[in-house]
Amino acid sequence: MAKLRTIKPLVATIKPLVGRMPGDEKTRLRERDQQVGWRSWYKTARWQQLRMKVLIRDLFTCQMVGCGKVEGDTSQLVADHKIPHRGDEALFWDESNLQCLCKTCHDKLKQKEERTAWSSR
Ligand SMILES: [Zn+2]
Secondary structure (H helix, E strand, O other), X not given: OHHHHHHHHHHHHHOHHHHOOOOOHHHHHHHHHHOHHHHHHHHOHHHHHHHHHHHHHOOOEOOOOOOOOEOOOHHHEEEEEOOOOOOOHHHXXXXXXXXXXXXXXXXXXXXXXXXXXXXOO
16 A cells, blocks of 8 residues: 555646646647736736835845846836745735846746746646
């Protein structure tokens, strides 16, 4: 019976792979539609205010270790969620979960996170 017990957790970690494979365009688009709900939060005045508050708090300085770029053009700055909110309202609106990143660092970080998410599934 010991064997069974060790196999079970493995199955649980493998399962999500079935529903979602990298390159499965249909699934990706469907999941994107499901995200439309929280994506619209980014369009609210509340978010614009919070974003600006974070950028000012961090002095328009990229918080990425080793970067520290000061960017005067706020369109080149991103208020990034340190812990991905994945639709969690509390995390989304939590100012302490936000940091100012330059666009370059933000894009690099997101790409890395996505790769990590894939490989850990
Ligand atoms: Zn940066």
